[in-house]
Each structure stands twice: as structure tokens, then as C-alpha cells.
Amino acid sequence: MKMKEIAKMCDVSISTVSRVLNNKSGVRDEVREKVLKVIKETDFTPNIYAQSLTTKKTKTIGVFIPGVDTYFRKIIFGITDFFSKKNYSILLSADRYKNEVENIEFLLNKNVDGIIYFPWYIDNSIDGKIKEFGNKKPFVIIDYEFKDIPCVIQDHYSSMKEIVEFYLKNDKKNLLFINGQEYNYSSQIRKKSFENTLKNNNIHNYKILEASFSIDESYKIIENFFNNNKISDYDGIICCNDSIAISCISYLKSVNVNIPKRVWISGFDDMDIVKYITPSLTSVSYDKYQLGYNAAVLLYQQIKSTNSINKISMNYKIVYRNSTGG
Amino acid sequence: MKMKEIAKMCDVSISTVSRVLNNKSGVRDEVREKVLKVIKETDFTPNIYAQSLTTKKTKTIGVFIPGVDTYFRKIIFGITDFFSKKNYSILLSADRYKNEVENIEFLLNKNVDGIIYFPWYIDNSIDGKIKEFGNKKPFVIIDYEFKDIPCVIQDHYSSMKEIVEFYLKNDKKNLLFINGQEYNYSSQIRKKSFENTLKNNNIHNYKILEASFSIDESYKIIENFFNNNKISDYDGIICCNDSIAISCISYLKSVNVNIPKRVWISGFDDMDIVKYITPSLTSVSYDKYQLGYNAAVLLYQQIKSTNSINKISMNYKIVYRNSTGG
DNA sequence: ATGAAAGCGCTAACAG
DNA sequence: CTGTTAGCGCTTTCAT
Numbered sequence: 001m002k003m004k005e006i007a008k009m010c011d012v013s014i015s016t017v018s019r020v021l022n023n024k025s026g027v028r029d030e031v032r033e034k035v036l037k038v039i040k041e042t043d044f045t046p047n048i049y050a051q052s053l054t055t056k057k058t059k060t061i062g063v064f065i066p067g068v069d070t071y072f073r074k075i076i077f078g079i080t081d082f083f084s085k086k087n088y089s090i091l092l093s094a095d096r097y098k099n100e101v102e103n104i105e106f107l108l109n110k111n112v113d114g115i116i117y118f119p120w121y122i123d124n125s126i127d128g129k130i131k132e133f134g135n136k137k138p139f140v141i142i143d144y145e146f147k148d149i150p151c152v153i154q155d156h157y158s159s160m161k162e163i164v165e166f167y168l169k170n171d172k173k174n175l176l177f178i179n180g181q182e183y184n185y186s187s188q189i190r191k192k193s194f195e196n197t198l199k200n201n202n203i204h205n206y207k208i209l210e211a212s213f214s215i216d217e218s219y220k221i222i223e224n225f226f227n228n229n230k231i232s233d234y235d236g237i238i239c240c241n242d243s244i245a246i247s248c249i250s251y252l253k254s255v256n257v258n259i260p261k262r263v264w265i266s267g268f269d270d271m272d273i274v275k276y277i278t279p280s281l282t283s284v285s286y287d288k289y290q291l292g293y294n295a296a297v298l299l300y301q302q303i304k305s306t307n308s309i310n311k312i313s314m315n316y317k318i319v320y321r322n323s324t325g326g
Numbered sequence: 327m328k329m330k331e332i333a334k335m336c337d338v339s340i341s342t343v344s345r346v347l348n349n350k351s352g353v354r355d356e357v358r359e360k361v362l363k364v365i366k367e368t369d370f371t372p373n374i375y376a377q378s379l380t381t382k383k384t385k386t387i388g389v390f391i392p393g394v395d396t397y398f399r400k401i402i403f404g405i406t407d408f409f410s411k412k413n414y415s416i417l418l419s420a421d422r423y424k425n426e427v428e429n430i431e432f433l434l435n436k437n438v439d440g441i442i443y444f445p446w447y448i449d450n451s452i453d454g455k456i457k458e459f460g461n462k463k464p465f466v467i468i469d470y471e472f473k474d475i476p477c478v479i480q481d482h483y484s485s486m487k488e489i490v491e492f493y494l495k496n497d498k499k500n501l502l503f504i505n506g507q508e509y510n511y512s513s514q515i516r517k518k519s520f521e522n523t524l525k526n527n528n529i530h531n532y533k534i535l536e537a538s539f540s541i542d543e544s545y546k547i548i549e550n551f552f553n554n555n556k557i558s559d560y561d562g563i564i565c566c567n568d569s570i571a572i573s574c575i576s577y578l579k580s581v582n583v584n585i586p587k588r589v590w591i592s593g594f595d596d597m598d599i600v601k602y603i604t605p606s607l608t609s610v611s612y613d614k615y616q617l618g619y620n621a622a623v624l625l626y627q628q629i630k631s632t633n634s635i636n637k638i639s640m641n642y643k644i645v646y647r648n649s650t651g652g
Numbered sequence: 653a654t655g656a657a658a659g660c661g662c663t664a665a666c667a668g
Numbered sequence: 669c670t671g672t673t674a675g676c677g678c679t680t681t682c683a684t
Binding site for chain 4: 022051
Binding site: 341345353378382 | 669670671672673675676677678
């Protein structure tokens with residue numbers, strides 16, 4: 001079924017059908033209703049590829065989000081919920097054989113109307129690329145900042161600061177920070193916040209361990225670390241995400257270290273399950289659904305050229321549980 | 327940049343450029359190389375919307391996968407890894423304001439070349455819809471079977487049977503099965519397998535509790551259940567996924583029930599973290615990445631009309647850990 | 653208010 | 669081997 005047939009059935013020209021379809025003026029109410037009726041009856045939907053050819057708009061946005069299993073889906077939900085209402089589709093780019101930049105270029109070639117990009121591996125070339133992409137298309141970054149490219153960030157600096165100060169306030173002053181890989185921007189921020197907060201409190205004795213976002217690797221790194229370092233040197237451990245915290249707890253239990261009595265521990269992300277493990281895990285909670293939704297809003301504003309906001313900083317909440325004394 | 331310009335730069339017709347682009351015969355090697363060179367230099371990529379208009383192929387496949395956070399991403403990876411190599415894109419449909427069928431119809435309207443559908447809410451109308459969709463486009467279902475529509479299934483019947491028999495063999499014969507919502511097809515299968523296996527072993531005394539795929543709801547349902555039923559009635563609990571198992575363990579710990587001494591417990595899915603919780607959780611492991619990859623292969627075979635296989639049943643592995651005695 | 657016609661960028665006969 | 673040309677289904681001037 002195409003416009004031509006609809007036009008014939010209604011005894012009008014295809015221009016008129018087009019006008020009705022696009023809700024444009026210049027059609028008698030009577031005619032409009034008739035066309036609408038036939039469209040409905042025949043279940044007609046215009047060919048979006050023909051539309052795109054003429055309008056240069058694809059009503060499709062591209063999304064790249066890295067391999068973070070635990071909240072990937074929630075972010076996607078936020079994005080799709082917003083854009084579906086606007087009748088946009090979501091093109092996903094997540095080929096692991098390509099690097100991130102290649103994934104974005106792939107999306108660009110698909111003529112998407114805009115792109116949401118959650119960088120994961122940050123290297124020297126990324127800023128240049130982001131600038132290039134941002135000039136080409138409406139572009140929104142998640143959890144990374146570059147000049148005036150609109151972005152949605154989780155305020156890892158503040159949340160880490162709050163966590164550290166919570167430890168200090170409770171007299172936990174021998175701290176170990178277990179980070180993910182430091183190619184990740186959030187990791188860098190959290191690390192810096194951890195260090196600065198301690199320095200601002202005149203504490204210069206602390207340890208940072210670079211572990212991994214893979215829980216199995218993390219476990220090995222942690223085990224190896226404590227084979228060469230005394231646990232008793234620390235009364236507080238801060239992990240950069242919940243998985244790492246879980247592997248750390250697992251190790252500490254295996255060597256009979258009591259949490260929270262001997263050492264406090266906390267994570268990040270507040271996964272659904274962490275309130276049900278033993279001990280229940282103190283964690284930092286960001287609304288990942290809202291994160292995706294906000295990114296979608298920023299992108300849409302750009303697409304419609306009504307952009308006013310450039311940066312959204314997400315609210316967070318620290319959920320205190322038994323792993324830090326209850 | 328368009329084909330016309332490339333043609334001019336190479337001093338050939340646009341048909342020749344098209345032939346080169348589509349790797350067709352009928353071009354002198356010399357000319358082909360020249361065109362290829364210019365294409366590369368100018369970084370030209372053909373407009374896929376114009377291509378689609380003529381070919382009726384979009385080189386895009388549609389994917390609907392429900393809200394299962396823990397392994398959603400792995401399935402997607404399997405699909406994108408396969409299709410990216412073929413230069414296809416992935417259109418994601420996941421609008422929660424629409425129901426599943428509406429999400430599929432949305433994809434259909436986008437003229438995707440094929441669809442991968444992981445049904446979650448199964449009701450009476452679904453078979454008719456699947457048949458309709460399967461007639462329209464290449465179509466692959468995950469974890470559901472309908473006539474000769476190609477599908478990839480996790481063999482929940484067999485894995486559940488094996489788990490149950492493992493309990494029985496170890497003299498755990500007072501069993502409680504905690505299921506997810508029964509609108510889910512896999513839940514139905516597992517339940518049936520649980521019941522049949524017991525019956526085949528002449529055990530008619532068992533209990534099935536319908537909990538929820540939401541871990542918080544599950545906890546409440548489990549707590550409520552044990553407020554009205556004695557824990558000591560059971561020596562084995564089988565949960566339909568790891569989240570439910572974790573909430574169940576949490577509850578049992580809160581009332582000081584020793585696992586595995588007083589009762590065994592097991593989950594499904596083998597999430598990354600479950601080997602690190604206490605007690606480490608016995609679970610059923612399916613390769614979710616491969617699941618997605620297989621679905622992609624089946625779909626591609628249909629698109630290319632080389633389909634031979636109709637059904638792939640995934641291998642599984644039961645990972646025995648401390649929650650069932652180690 | 654409505655229709656005719658050009659054109660979006662490409663592919664695929666058809667000629668040569 | 670190579671070029672010409674007619675669409676693909678739609679939007680958008682430009683007339684009427």
C-alpha cells in the first residue's frame with residue numbers, strides 16, 4: 001500500500017494525502033477526515049525510506065553504550081521510552097570487533113538524526129573525535145564532559161567525596177580504594193575525588209588498587225593484593241562498583257575477616273541484589289533509567305534546535321547498609 | 327558526497343560506480359581500482375535510504391528483548407557481533423508503553439529485513455500473532471516454540487529435570503519450587519518439568535510458589551509464604567532464577583536457617599556474581615551470548631533463503647556450589 | 653484548497 | 669564492458 005493508492009481511493013492527489021499525513025494546513029476538513037479514514041482502514045504507513053530520502057531526516061537515533069551488564073538495560077529503557085513517544089527508532093551500535101569510535105562512525109553512516117554516546121575506553125584521541133562528531137550531528141555524551149557538547153553526568157566526584165567523608169567521620173581513616181580499569185573516565189574521576197578528599201582532610205596515607213570491571217579478574221587481583229599486603233592495615237575499603245565489592249567481600253570472608261567489624265566496605269551502582277547479600281552492601285544509587293531519559297531529552301532538544309541546557313548532573317543517593325555498620 | 331560526484335571524478339557513469347560499490351562484475355579491473363580509490367579518498371558511503379528505496383532491503387534487523395537486566399546485554403552482544411560483520415544494523419524496540427506485539431509491529435513498519443523476538447508475556451493471542459509475523463518477514467523466536475517458526479531455545483525442561491534429579495539423588499525429597507510469574511513461557515516449562523520429574527519418581531508431595539521476577543516483590547512473597555508455612559517441611563528449594571534465589575537465601579539467613587545444612591537451594595542463569603555470594607549458589611548456566619548469536623545465524627539464513635535448521639536447543643551446564651552442599 | 657511535476661540518491665534493466 | 673534511463677515512494681515547490 002502506498003500513497004498513490006490511498007490518493008486514488010480518496011479521489012484526491014497524492015499531495016493532499018501527504019499533507020494530511022504530515023498534519024499540514026491547506027486541506028478542507030471534510031477531505032482531511034476522509035483521507036484519515038482511508039488511511040486508518042487500510043492500515044497504511046508511509047515508507048520511511050522514501051520519506052528520509054526527501055526530508056534528510058530519518059527519525060532514528062543512534063546509541064552506543066558499553067558493556068555494562070547491570071544497568072545497560074535501564075539506560076536503554078529511559079532512551080526508548082522517551083523516543084518512542086516521539087515516534088523515533090533506536091539504532092544500536094555495539095559491535096565488539098569495532099572500537100567505540102568505529103561504532104559511532106557506523107551510526108553516522110546510517111544517517112541517524114542524532115547520537116547518544118557513552119564512552120568507556122577513554123584515550124587521547126577521544127576529544128578530537130567527540131568534537132568532530134558533535135559538529136556533524138546532534139550529539140549527547142553520557143558520563144564524560146567535553147567543552148560545550150551536551151552531556152548527562154553522574155556526579156562521581158561528589159558521591160565519592162560523600163562516601164569518603166562518611167568513612168572519615170566514623171573514624172575509618174586507613175582507606176583502600178579498589179578501582180576499575182583507569183582507562184574509564186568515571187574511574188579517573190572517582191580516584192581523583194578519593195585522593196583529594198583525603199588530602200583535604202590531611203590524610204596522606206592511603207592505597208589505591210586498580211582492579212577490573214570483570215568480577216573474576218577483580219577477585220584474583222584482590223586476592224593477590226592481600227597476599228602481599230596486610231588486611232589489618234585498613235579499616236575501610238571503597239569499591240568503584242558493586243561487583244568488585246562483592247568479590248572483595250567474598251575474599252575477605254574466605255579469610256575470616258569480619259565485615260563491618262574489622263573493615264567497612266562499600267560499592268557503587270546499588271544493584272537490585274546488594275541489599276540481599278551478606279552483609280548488605282552500602283552503595284551509591286543513581287537512577288539509570290532517568291539517566292537515559294535525560295540523555296534522550298537533551299538529544300531531542302538539539303534535534304529540534306531548542307536546546308537550552310547543556311549539562312545535566314544526576315542526583316545520587318548513598319544507601320547505607322550493614323557493610324558499613326548498618 | 328554522492329555517487330554522481332564520484333562518477334564525475336572518475337570520468338565514468340554512475341552505473342559503473344554502483345557496480346563497483348556492489349561488487350558486481352562487468353567492470354575493467356583498472357576502472358574498478360580507480361573508482362575504489364576515489365571512494366576511499368572521499369570517504370564516500372552510499373545513502374542507505376536511497377538504496378533501500380530501490381532494493382526493498384534495509385540491511386537492518388529488528389530486535390525485541392524483554393526487561394531482563396542480567397543477561398539482556400549478552401544476548402544483544404551475540405546478535406550485534408554477528409550482524410555487524412554482515413554490515414547490518416540493529417533496530418531495537420523496547421518501548422514499555424507498548425505491549426510486545428505493538429513493539430513488533432513498530433519494527434515491521436520500519437521495513438526491517440527480519441526480526442528476532444524474545445517473548446516474555448505469553449497470552450492466548452500470541453500464537454496467532456507469531457504466525458502472522460512469521461509469514462511477513464524472516465522471523466526468529468527466542469525461548470518459545472511455535473510450529474515451524476525458527477527458534478532458539480534454552481532447554482529449561484531438561485535442565486530443570488537434571489536439577490530435580492540431583493536433589494532427589496541426594497535424598498532431598500521435600501521440595502519447594504519458587505517460580506517467577508507464570509505468564510512467562512520458560513516458567514511454565516520449568517514448572518511442568520519440576521512436577522513431571524517428581525511424579526516420575528513417585529513423589530507427589532511438593533509445593534510450588536509463584537513469586538516474581540522483581541527481587542523486592544519476591545522477597546515479600548517468600549517472607550509471607552514462610553510466615554504461613556514451616557520451613558522445616560522442606561529440605562530443598564529450587565528457584566527459577568538467581569535473583570529469586572538470592573532473595574530467598576537472604577530471608578532464610580534472617581531467620582537463621584543454615585544453607586545447605588538445613589535446606590538446599592539453587593538458582594538459574596548463573597549470574598557472574600553468584601559464585602561470590604554466601605553460600606555460593608548452585609545454578610544453571612546457559613551461554614547467553616551464544617544464544618543471541620545463534621538467533622542471529624538463524625535469522626540470517628532466512629534472509630538469505632538458505633535456511634536449513636529450524637530449531638537450536640542450547641547446551642546448558644549445571645554449576646554445583648555450596649548452596650547444595652558444595 | 654488542490655494538483656502536477658521535479659527531485660531526493662540509488663539500482664537495475666536495457667542498449668550499445 | 670559501459671552508459672542511459674526509468675523508477676523506488678515520498679515531499680515540496682509552483683501553478684492553478
